[in-house]
Structures are given as C-alpha cells and as structure tokens.
Amino acid sequence: MDLLMSANIAQSVPQFHMVPNAPEPVATFSHAVEAGNFIHVTGQMPTYPGEPERPIPSGIEAQTHRVMANLQVVLAGLGLDWSNVVRAGAYLTDFEEDYARFNQIYSSYFPADRLPARTCIGVTALARGARVEVDLVAFRRLPR
Template identity: 55%
Template sequence: MPPEFHLFSNGPRPVAPFSHAVETDGWVILTGQMPTDPSAPDAALPSGIVAQTNRVMDNLALILGELDLDLSHVVQCRCYLTEFKRDYAAFNEAYQKYFPVDRRPARTTIGVTALAVDALVEIDCIARRT
C-alpha cells in the first residue's frame, strides 16, 4: 500500500511544509511537534522547559488520537533541546510522566542550537499499530 499522508485541521498549525503524520504498513511517523497551542497558534509559547515539554507531548497525543492511537503505540522518540545542559533533568521529569515505567519507548535526545518558533524542545516519534 502507498503511504498515507495526514494533516489534521484541529492539529497544531504546521510551522513548515509537512504532514502531521505519514503512515505506511502499520508504522506511523509523526513530525516533530512544537510547544504551540493548537487552539491559539499565535499565542506565546509556554514558559520553561517543563511547560513546553507538556505542550509538545500533548500535541503528539492529539495527533495520535486523530489516528485512533495513543502514546502506548509509540516505539521511538527523538527529542531536541536547545539548552541541553540546563534543561535535560527537568525535561526528563516532565517526559517520563507520559509513559509507564515498563513501556517507555526507545529514545534519543539531542542538543541543538535552535528550533523553529524559538522553542526549547521538539519531539518526533514513531508509532506502530498493533
């Protein structure tokens, strides 16, 4: 089957030309999400790494929900932090609340120099339909 490209009207407004998710053969690849509010895309970003991480995770959950999936289907995450040294511990505290201890996806966390919309964090993920 050819890939399916998903862009959801109630999802976060894209900050670049991309789909919210692409699905092929039961695999669902979600574009990195920013800490923007889907209901107020021009509002200021939440303040601090914890609030931004929560918003990003909620945005990922929203996109998964549009696909009749949830965070339990996530098998891998890539996380990008602009202030890695400063924010890594607090980021982990916020992030870990979204996954049970025995069902944490594989993960890579990368320090970067900048992100779109001056975000502190961006996360993309891969999910699998079961």
C-alpha cells in the first residue's frame, strides 16, 4: 500500500478528541470529532476549565465571552483557530432579549469578511442554566 492510499484510509477513520485544558464535559461527549477535513466541535457552555463546580457567569455578555474562550481552547488544542471555522450553531434561552448583544460579541471573534455560516436558535433550556451555547464545524486542509 502506498503512502497516499495509507493517508486516505487514515483520514476516513473518525478521530475522537478530548483536549487538555478544555472545560470538563457537562455530559457524555468528546470535545471534537474529526472526520476527514472536518472537525465537529461540541457545543461549549459558559463553564470554567479546571473548575467544573464554579458558578457560570451571569448575563449574556459574560456567558458569550466564556463560551467563545472555551471554543478557542478546543480549537487551539487541535491546532486550529477561528479562521478554520466554517459553520456555527448558536442556542439562546432568551432569544428576544439576548440575540442582538450575542451577535455583537460573537461577530467580534471573526474578521468581517470571514463569518462562518450559522444558525441561531431559541431554546427552552440549556445545561447548568446557561443562556448560551455554541458549537462549531471547522475545516482543516490536509497535506497532499
């Protein structure tokens, strides 16, 4: 089997990642799953890495920044950054009240000409009483 074929086979097997220094999961999941060129990052909560019992911050501003910081830890742990993100899913428990402020904070993490595709959904509840959760899909260019 040649090297290229071996690399293609390796890319077709999903890799399940737990990232050191990322927040402890609030349920049973991996921080990310890599399948080929795509990395699906589990939704992050506004929890503190290494302090799972610490109360989450109050308010949509503090929670959004905490969620984005947690996503950045996961991305960095996989050798990625915001420029690799191609899609995001956002979940807000108080959609009408929080949507505009969430958008301002969220968009500040991306260059204006490189905003990922996104869906933002109002939900009835999130784990730990959070007001916001965000998940991502990132793209990694594989070596040729």
